[in-house]
Amino acid sequence: MKKMVIIVTVPVVLETWFKGQPKFLSSYYDIEIITAFSSTLSQIEKFEGVPVRGMDFNRAINFFKDVKVLVKLIIYLLKYKPTFVYTLTPKAGLLGMIASWFIRVPYRVHSVVGLPHLEAIGTRKKILTFTEKITYFFASNLYSNSLVLRDIVAQMSRKKVGVVGYGSVNGVDTEFFNDNLTKENKYTLREQLDFTAEDFVITYVGRIVNDKGINELIDTFITLYDEIKEIKLLFIGDYKDELDAISDKSKRILENHEAIKYLEFQDDVREYFSISDIFVLPSYREGLPNVLIEAGSYGIPLIATDINGCNEVVENEVNGLLVQPKDRESLLRAIRRFVVDEAFYNFIKSNVRQSIIEKYDQRYFWEELKKEFKKIEDAN
Numbered sequence: 001m002k003k004m005v006i007i008v009t010v011p012v013v014l015e016t017w018f019k020g021q022p023k024f025l026s027s028y029y030d031i032e033i034i035t036a037f038s039s040t041l042s043q044i045e046k047f048e049g050v051p052v053r054g055m056d057f058n059r060a061i062n063f064f065k066d067v068k069v070l071v072k073l074i075i076y077l078l079k080y081k082p083t084f085v086y087t088l089t090p091k092a093g094l095l096g097m098i099a100s101w102f103i104r105v106p107y108r109v110h111s112v113v114g115l116p117h118l119e120a121i122g123t124r125k126k127i128l129t130f131t132e133k134i135t136y137f138f139a140s141n142l143y144s145n146s147l148v149l150r151d152i153v154a155q156m157s158r159k160k161v162g163v164v165g166y167g168s169v170n171g172v173d174t175e176f177f178n179d180n181l182t183k184e185n186k187y188t189l190r191e192q193l194d195f196t197a198e199d200f201v202i203t204y205v206g207r208i209v210n211d212k213g214i215n216e217l218i219d220t221f222i223t224l225y226d227e228i229k230e231i232k233l234l235f236i237g238d239y240k241d242e243l244d245a246i247s248d249k250s251k252r253i254l255e256n257h258e259a260i261k262y263l264e265f266q267d268d269v270r271e272y273f274s275i276s277d278i279f280v281l282p283s284y285r286e287g288l289p290n291v292l293i294e295a296g297s298y299g300i301p302l303i304a305t306d307i308n309g310c311n312e313v314v315e316n317e318v319n320g321l322l323v324q325p326k327d328r329e330s331l332l333r334a335i336r337r338f339v340v341d342e343a344f345y346n347f348i349k350s351n352v353r354q355s356i357i358e359k360y361d362q363r364y365f366w367e368e369l370k371k372e373f374k375k376i377e378d379a380n
Helices: 011-015 021-025 041-048 063-080 090-102 122-138 147-154 183-192 214-227 248-256 270-274 290-297 328-340 342-360 362-378
Strands: 003-008 030-036 052-055 084-088 107-112 141-144 161-163 200-205 231-236 260-263 278-281 302-305 320-323
Touching: 003 011, 003 021, 003 063, 003 090, 011 030, 011 041, 021 030, 021 041, 021 362, 030 041, 030 063, 030 090, 041 052, 052 063, 063 090, 084 090, 090 107, 090 122, 107 122, 107 362, 141 147, 147 161, 183 270, 200 214, 200 270, 200 290, 214 231, 214 248, 214 328, 248 260, 278 290, 278 328, 290 302, 290 342, 302 328, 320 328, 320 342, 328 342, 342 362
Parallel strands: 003 030, 003 084, 030 052, 084 107, 107 141, 141 161, 200 231, 200 278, 231 260, 278 302, 302 320
Antiparallel strands: none
């Protein structure tokens, strides 16, 4: 079989939204994965059934560390001699595409899953924009995980930008993300979280950082809680030592408010989806957010900002509501509508799961991805 190296910056990607894809591709290619060092690498290797190698990747801009990783990548690729190098996430894309071009790997495929420079300012914005363009220059093939993001990427590169299926980077296992928890188990879990059976639970899963709209979500919740005491807010994700930290005020509220429950990153969030009444993603920028697809597969009505990616998953007033980014009032109206309008809530809930199955089922996505790799080979 032809060799393929998959490079992602951090292992959590392999544990969450990219999970299972290397295992699928290993039926057609000899796969090896490169990512940052972590205590979970052996677990990832066991699940995917392919070798996983650690390198000193970091998400922050660090010239000397990045050059060191680049040299290690070049040495590794020279020895392994892959036919494909397939990168996801910005830092992995930059270093992986340069290294694979340097040793003339035939097919250098980069998947754009988000554009950090869109929300950056000043010097940081210039650096991030430049590094994206460099990544695209050294890639032989570019893909975007959303239709709208494809058009943005196309403005930064002369190369054709593809989209697999309807978008996404891995689709969703709609049987795995399916609400099968009993009412008794749901009630027990709610009790453990200090929620009652009558509480209306608003859930967010992801990195708890500024550009995910967390400050706006917390402020909006506090305002609505003064009006409706039966609501609860559930946060699941990491926020300590992040580059784009939420405000100190938001941190205090998140950690101390009686109606807010915070849980650190969870390997499996399905049981928490099962007790959620709505899922909210008030992000400023996205590619095509897998977490929206996973929550939607659970049949949870969705609220997300009207930005690229989110507005491809959420059909306004069909399977959820779209709100304006950084707009607390817009977010407040959307959450309140779901809480107080039972008929509207039930209508949306009846549509959500089927809307996800039709566009983002994982098996469909994997088959489309396999076809794309075959097209790349056939075109050369």
